[in-house]
Amino acid sequence: MLTTASTTLETTMPSPAEQLRETLRARREQKELLLMTHIVLGYPNFDDSLCVVESMVKDGVDLMELQIPFSEPMADGPVILRANAQALAAGATTEQCMRFAERVSAEFDIPFLFMTYYNILFATGVEQFVRTMAEVGIQGAIIPDLPPEEGGEYLSAMKTQGLAPVHIFTPSSSPERLRELAQHSDGLVYCVARKGVTGKDTAFSSDLDAYLARCRESTDLPLALGFGVKSKEDMDFLRGRVDIAVVGSETIRVMEQRGVGAVSAFIEGLNAR
């Protein structure tokens, strides 16, 4: 792990979670629908990951989810699954991901979150992992296989470091469950648009409205919606319904089919009004 001297947050300095909330609030004043993108670190290699971050920030992406690859990405569909496997086959390590995070959060002025599976934290030691996260400038994390019932150590470490744990709302979650998840979340909540894994199509229709209303009622945090968002039409649909649109698999698909250079035009297209 990184050996940067551990940062003790002064009480006067806003915590990373507070900074995240403030950034999102300020950006939302300028823009009705924010765009969060998701990339798999080290896929196809760290140089390309850096180029993608650079181009996304330039093209107006508002925040990014950086996935630390894991060998068993249970909640991910074929595109992200293979990106995980190939990043690992190319030798990506947690340590490299931390260094990458340190670099991009120093260089680019948008919030970065980690997305990964619990074993990545557990193998390092949850407390140490979270401390390093804070040191490298990551503001929050999404751990899809860690429900709050199992997340005691994680949640208290995140709290100590002032980081934002982001939980996942789903269409099958009961109103009580949504409130429970919201209580344990900070920064934003991630609403999945449908059942299933990442990377499959979603038919965006007003059927979503009742679910999104339930999400709204459960929290004051900004709502991010992901799973299947991939076009300007999807963005237009989501504008006014949620605060943040999440684009994951589609960017990877664009990169695979048309190269890293094509990502910029794709993002510009999404953000076009």
Next chain:
Amino acid sequence: MQHSGYFNQFGGAFIPEILVPTFNQLEAAYLQAKDDPQFWQDYETLMSTYSCRATPITFAQNLTEHFGGAQIYIKREDLNHTGAHKANNVMGQGLITRRMGKRRVIAETGAGQHGVATATMAAKFGFDCTIYMGAVDVARQRPNVFWMEQMGAEVIAVEDGSATLKDAINEAFRDWVTNMDDTHYVLGTACGPYPFPEMVCWLQSIIGKEARQQMLERVGKLPERVYACVGGGSNAMGIFSGFLDDKEVELVGVEAGGRGRGMGHHAARLAYDDAKIGVAQGYKTYFLQNGDGQMQDTHSVSAGLDYVGVSPILADLHERGAARFEAATDDEVVEAMRLTVRKEGLIPALESSHAFVQAFKEAPSMASTDVILINQSGRADKDIFTVADAIDDPKWKQFIINKAEEYRRADNSIDNTGDDHA
């Protein structure tokens, strides 16, 4: 859920949020079935009329004389319909699926035994069925794939990751998070998120219940030691659970030693010291992983034992010293199997033969008044290709060559007729 599903530090339910209601429903159905004496009665009736329960214990007289030590008894799970203990778990989960009102089942399979058992159950209960199987396993267990497809199951070869059991489990979960409303995931071993480990052990405990009673009736005493192979741990927990309260009975789990020690060469999570505690596939246990927590490749001659994790219940027994864990290497396994076939006319699956290896190592130094019990979890019909290769049987090879020639000729003549009509 009402319970957390921990066995000291092992177990739990690390599930994606979308499955929370599904797990609540499953836990409720499981606890209800467990509380309902009628359920167990229906289960025993089903198993005694559709499968071969109670399976007998067999005294292996020739092996006993050969080793000249402890008396060797064998619990015959190979006599279950579909040839392995997997049927116990599957039929029980079939009854639970029906109670939940679901119409489709999915399952992962390694050796294919659990897949065949699930396909059988689906055919009998009238469920739709999809089986996920690592592409490597599809290639080495074609006979089981053949039967699954005959029974109407769709078999999906999983190419991702190491293309073995763990990858099939991931893929089954991906199906489940999409189709949970009408689909039950019939997990095949005592692993995965709570309530699976506990529920599977409960259904498999029928082995141990019978075995304990049979030992008392037939032999007049409990065995000194009980041996079972350990993949995920369901047959081991099944037989062990009959003797957990009998402190004088030593429980011995035998894992896949493969080519011997060293990461990548085996699948011994407890017997060797390459595994570390981690969380994957929804639960906490010992996993064969690297320092970053990435799962590593495993190896075993038997497709059913090469899993990266192990039942949290066994991990706990291991930690508490309530069971002992050993490993048997590929070569030892084939040798023990050949000896058992030759001496007793029994055909233990390569998985089961791991248990025989350890029993054979220990029997000679035990007293002739001592009794040991081996769980023969399955029979080796499915392993005929692997075993024939290991034994390097020239007549088998010639048979396959001839068969291939026959198919090729038939193919050519079809092609030719095709051309004629073109």
